[in-house]
Amino acid sequence: MGPHPAVAAIRLAVRRVLHDILDDHLTDDTETSATPAQTPHERPPSPLVLVACSGGADSMALASALAFEAPKLGIRAGGITVDHGLQPGSDLRAEEVVLRLRELGLDPVESAAVTVGREGGPEAAARDARYAALDDAAERHGAFAVLLGHTRDDQAETVLLGLARGSGIRSLSGMAAVSGADGRYRRPFLQLDRQTARKACMAQSLPVWDDPHNTDPAYTRSRLRHEGLPALEKALGKGVVEALARTAQLSRDDADALDSWAGQAEASVRDATGLLECAKLHALPPAVRRRILRRAAIEAGAPAGSLFARHIEEVDRLITGWRGQGAINLPGRVVAQRQGGRLVIRQG
Numbered sequence: 521m522g523p524h525p526a527v528a529a530i531r532l533a534v535r536r537v538l539h540d541i542l543d544d545h546l547t548d549d550t551e552t553s554a555t556p557a558q559t560p561h562e563r564p565p566s567p568l569v570l571v572a573c574s575g576g577a578d579s580m581a582l583a584s585a586l587a588f589e590a591p592k593l594g595i596r597a598g599g600i601t602v603d604h605g606l607q608p609g610s611d612l613r614a615e616e617v618v619l620r621l622r623e624l625g626l627d628p629v630e631s632a633a634v635t636v637g638r639e640g641g642p643e644a645a646a647r648d649a650r651y652a653a654l655d656d657a658a659e660r661h662g663a664f665a666v667l668l669g670h671t672r673d674d675q676a677e678t679v680l681l682g683l684a685r686g687s688g689i690r691s692l693s694g695m696a697a698v699s700g701a702d703g704r705y706r707r708p709f710l711q712l713d714r715q716t717a718r719k720a721c722m723a724q725s726l727p728v729w730d731d732p733h734n735t736d737p738a739y740t741r742s743r744l745r746h747e748g749l750p751a752l753e754k755a756l757g758k759g760v761v762e763a764l765a766r767t768a769q770l771s772r773d774d775a776d777a778l779d780s781w782a783g784q785a786e787a788s789v790r791d792a793t794g795l796l797e798c799a800k801l802h803a804l805p806p807a808v809r810r811r812i813l814r815r816a817a818i819e820a821g822a823p824a825g826s827l828f829a830r831h832i833e834e835v836d837r838l839i840t841g842w843r844g845q846g847a848i849n850l851p852g853r854v855v856a857q858r859q860g861g862r863l864v865i866r867q868g
């Protein structure tokens with residue numbers, strides 16, 4: 521008898537990503553293997569892949585599938601859990617996760633304790649601290665990739681959060697299957713629903729830990745998960761999550777295309793001194809023009825995370841609704857103003 525269908529599904533998802541990782545690793549090695557010491561018969565060392573595991577159902581399922589699939593492909597597999605220190609006893613729980621990962625046969629396995637700051641709110645601060653710890657672990661162990669357990673349901677939630685912010689298709693494109701420095705982060709479960717991951721844990725008798733934050737109504741994402749999405753499914757039907765995840769993929773492709781268009785158009789709207797020419801900007805489609813303005817503001821020192829659509833719209837009015845308005849203040853003490861048909865964006 522073959523494995524439970526849910527177990528087969530998680531293993532297939534991980535196998536696909538491991539194949540991609542092997543391909544990338546091979547290309548990477550060919551590029552850097554021009555060292556004279558290496559003979560043509562020497563095989564590159566097998567890549568190390570770490571799973572980021574909270575002990576929750578999604579990432580435990582991911583860890584189990586990695587432990588099963590990696591050795592078959594000659595990949596070394598390890599795991600890391602981050603102790604955010606936000607709840608009493610979180611250190612003991614992290615140790616428990618470490619034990620479970622070791623029991624699965626992963627090596628190296630470690631827990632990393634972090635201090636969560638306040639910047640950007642509790643969720644963003646925890647995320648920043650978590651990714652810093654994951655980056656650090658990947659560097660220390662020389663890991664080629666880090667797997668994350670985000671599912672299609674997480675993707676649907678991310679799309680809705682982006683939609684509610686009203687900030688354009690980049691934020692509708694949700695999470696990428698591959699992201700981070702050199703494509704370090706991989707999300708094998710983006711097409712898989714959360715129920716499958718949970719069932720796979722049950723079928724393998726893997727104990728899972730349900731993070732109380734995931735059900736705490738103080739968190740926006742938790743309210744969306746437990747109230748927002750069920751209400752949407754009730755109103756629109758069961759296919760909503762899948763449709764939102766598809767929206768993410770389509771939006772990502774569109775956003776990438778527009779970003780690349782803006783990158784190419786930018787050179788053509790700058791004068792010989794590098795200043796942006798308002799008339800040429802005016803002739804561009806708004807989606808391309810606003811991207812150029814956003815890039816220029818970031819280049820001048822505006823922090824990307826604090827630069828909102830309304831800031832860019834106001835700068836855009838210097839081009840499309842010019843009535844002699846004054847300088848516009850942007851985050852990061854950046855100032856945008858129109859001078860003699862040119863747009864000057866610089867730190868003031």
Ligand SMILES: Nc1ncnc2c1ncn2[C@@H]1O[C@H](COP(=O)(O)OP(=O)(O)OP(=O)(O)O)[C@@H](O)[C@H]1O
Pocket residue numbers: 571572573574575576577578579580600601602603604650667668669670671674731734
């Ligand atoms: N404390 C942690 N330590 C290590 N990795 C983590 C931790 N928290 C989250 N992650 C990683 O980020 C992914 C997404 O986490 P998040 O909490 O947003 O989703 P989740 O649906 O609750 O996932 P899970 O069921 O795995 O906890 C996890 O699947 C895991 O790969």
